Amino acid sequence: MxxxxxxxxxxxxxxxxxxxxxxxxxxxxxxxxxxxxxxxxxxxxxxxxxxxxxxxxxxxxxxxxxxxxxxxxxxxxxxxxxxxxxxxxxxxxxxxxxxxxxxxxxxxxxxxxxxxxxxxxxxxxxxxxxxxxxxxxxxxxxxxxxxxxxxxxxxxxxxxxxxxxxxxxxxxxxxxxxxxxxxxxxxxxxxxxxxxxxxxxxxxxxxxxxxxxxxxxxxxxxxxxxxxxxRAGHTSTRTFFTPMAATWEERFAADGPRYAAAVARMGLDEGRTVLDLGCGTGRALPALRAAVGDKGLVLGMDVTPAMLDAAARHGRGDLAALLLADARRLPLSAGAVDGIFSAGLVNHLPEPAPALAEWARVTDAGGALLLFHPSGRAERAARHGRPLDPDDLLAETNLRSALEVAGWRLAHYDDAPQHFLARAVRVG
The missing domain is CATH 3.40.50.880 (Class I glutamine amidotransferase (GATase) domain)
Structure with missing residues (x-):
């Protein structure tokens, strides 16, 4: 760079x-x-x-x-x-x-x-x-x-x-x-x-x-x-996603049901507070709002302003509070949320370990972290013309260890062809 x-x-x-x-x-x-x-x-x-x-x-x-x-x-x-x-x-x-x-x-x-x-x-x-x-x-x-x-x-x-x-x-x-x-x-x-x-x-x-x-x-x-x-970490992310923000929703419109199914795996109760980290255009926000109901609080955070603008254009601002924030330094108090949903974000973080610890800080004991992607690791590697990397953070052994160090316990892991899904629980 x-x-x-x-x-x-x-x-x-x-x-x-x-x-x-x-x-x-x-x-x-x-x-x-x-x-x-x-x-x-x-x-x-x-x-x-x-x-x-x-x-x-x-x-x-x-x-x-x-x-x-x-x-x-x-x-x-x-x-x-x-x-x-x-x-x-x-x-x-x-x-x-x-x-x-x-x-x-x-x-x-x-x-x-x-x-x-x-x-x-x-x-x-x-x-x-x-x-x-x-x-x-x-x-x-x-x-x-x-x-x-x-x-x-x-x-x-x-x-x-x-x-x-x-x-x-x-x-x-x-x-x-x-x-x-x-x-x-x-x-x-x-x-x-x-x-x-x-x-x-x-x-x-x-x-x-x-x-x-x-x-x-x-x-x-x-x-x-x-x-x-x-701003170096922000800049690379923003230059990558900003040009795609206007058409992102249309390109991936078919992924909506997968996001809803992933949210259902979080086990959220009505009235809870849930955070969508790296929310992009807000594809998960309708399902998150439905899960916590009218009395719950939904937060959508992203570091790319253009993505949040697109989310607002699609009416997601009526479902959640949309906030511009760095996933590594969240503007939230300790234990402020009951669950975190994050789709495809970990792959874009230069230092995932401190971020996982920060996410644990803002999550109440027993709260859920749901890491999701609408395609599996093998499919994504093949799409980019490379083999699976044994050092990939999202490999089960690596992810389990990283989560434990950060204050999470890996409760479910599913790296299927059609999706990647890992559910962890906040320890403490």
């Missing part, structure tokens, strides 16, 4: 963005569109998306053959809540992808100058603690209008939109926070006419200006890198 970096010209590289990501243990996959590198069709394998600056226009395809494809990647990242950092041109493209506009400005703004932090910056995950006035490198002539849901973070007199956030994980920076003195020199050599329009001292003062900027630059970029690493 690596961070996908879209680079439009040789001189506008990731610079200190790359340093911050590397310090966090993240690799870079640089797509040099200026050199003819093909732009990926999707975000598979990408922990985050960084779109850099360039002399093209965010509002026109003229001289910018990858613009439409880049907007598609940005929209996909926003849909899946993949962390995004857009710089200069990249910020303009992010604004457009989010529903705003990019447009020509009144002239080029080049050189070191201040930006003002808005009130929202104080609570922003990246910009909290940055001084109210910060001197940065400007090098742009276009500007943008933000969509209504964007949060403005920084402005200046010439072009008010200088930094913004869309959602919880996408930031646009009109200025060049990533630069050091070497980067300023590279910019000046590449764009001498622009550099000539800058006030005196653009390059002469670059060491001094970039040194003064460095503590805040490192803070903001370091926080972005930490956010990327902290």
């Amino acid at each position: 690596a961070v996908l970096v879209v680079q439009h010209v040789a001189e506008e590289g990731p610079y200190e963005i790359g340093s911050a990501l590397a310090a966090a243990g993240l690799g870079l996959r640089v797509c040099r569109v200026w050199a003819g590198d093909p732009l990926p069709e999707d975000l598979s394998g990408a922990e985050a998306l960084v779109v850099l600056g360039g002399p093209m226009s965010g509002y026109s395809d003229y001289g910018f053959p990858t613009r439409t494809a880049e907007l598609g990647l940005l929209r996909a990242a926003l849909d899946a809540q993949v962390p995004v950092l857009g710089v200069c041109l990249g910020a303009q493209l992010l604004a457009v992808a989010a529903g705003g506009t990019a447009r020509p400005g009144t002239g080029i703004q080049v050189g070191w100058g201040p930006v003002r932090m808005g009130s929202a910056a104080a609570g922003d995950p990246l910009f909290a603690g940055v001084p109210e006035r910060l001197r940065v490198l400007h090098w742009h002539g276009d500007t943008m209008d933000l969509p209504a849901e964007a949060v403005a973070l920084a402005s200046c007199d010439r072009y008010p939109v200088q930094a913004f956030r869309v959602g919880a994980a996408a930031w646009g920076l009109q200025f060049h926070l990533e630069v050091d003195a070497a980067a300023v020199g590279a910019f000046a050599r590449a764009f001498p006419e622009d550099a000539a329009a800058a006030p005196d001292g653009l390059c002469e003062d670059a060491h001094e200006e970039s040194a003064a900027l460095a503590p805040y630059r490192d803070q903001v970029l370091g926080r972005f890198a930490a956010l990327v690493t902290g």
Whole structure:
């Protein structure tokens, strides 16, 4: 896994963005569109998306053959809540992808100058603690209008939109926070006419200006890198499932009776509280609601927002409380539920053992855990062209041991061609 970096010209590289990501243990996959590198069709394998600056226009395809494809990647990242950092041109493209506009400005703004932090910056995950006035490198002539849901973070007199956030994980920076003195020199050599329009001292003062900027630059970029690493498990899951969410229900509509039969094996009583972990579009929620009745409580949790949106469109929000949550860190108190249903989730967890322990924590003594899949292990292995793996967690011996360590007792195991079903009971 690596961070996908879209680079439009040789001189506008990731610079200190790359340093911050590397310090966090993240690799870079640089797509040099200026050199003819093909732009990926999707975000598979990408922990985050960084779109850099360039002399093209965010509002026109003229001289910018990858613009439409880049907007598609940005929209996909926003849909899946993949962390995004857009710089200069990249910020303009992010604004457009989010529903705003990019447009020509009144002239080029080049050189070191201040930006003002808005009130929202104080609570922003990246910009909290940055001084109210910060001197940065400007090098742009276009500007943008933000969509209504964007949060403005920084402005200046010439072009008010200088930094913004869309959602919880996408930031646009009109200025060049990533630069050091070497980067300023590279910019000046590449764009001498622009550099000539800058006030005196653009390059002469670059060491001094970039040194003064460095503590805040490192803070903001370091926080972005930490956010990327902290979301790594979520990101891979969301990039996999988000594109399929809209058609997931239709693709697997025939599985409904199998889900209902699996839920019946839980032995839930009316009035109980049950949790569907990794609920997806909510195929099990009708059966879970029927099992606990009107007086019971059904919770549906998933880490992919698009799946929960699809569940709501199919009316599952009327059957259960739909919650965006990490299956490894549940927002529930100890013993809060009487049973957990989970279909196909364990296979997607990078570390299943801590998750099983977390599920035991929130389940009352004697409560049931039902692990289910509408096809057996052998059928799934054959479908992917591989033999059964003896180290597979869902193999009976492995699963029994993992459950016991986590606080469960395996009560029933059935790995049949037409389904996989394991029922465990909370010990204690």
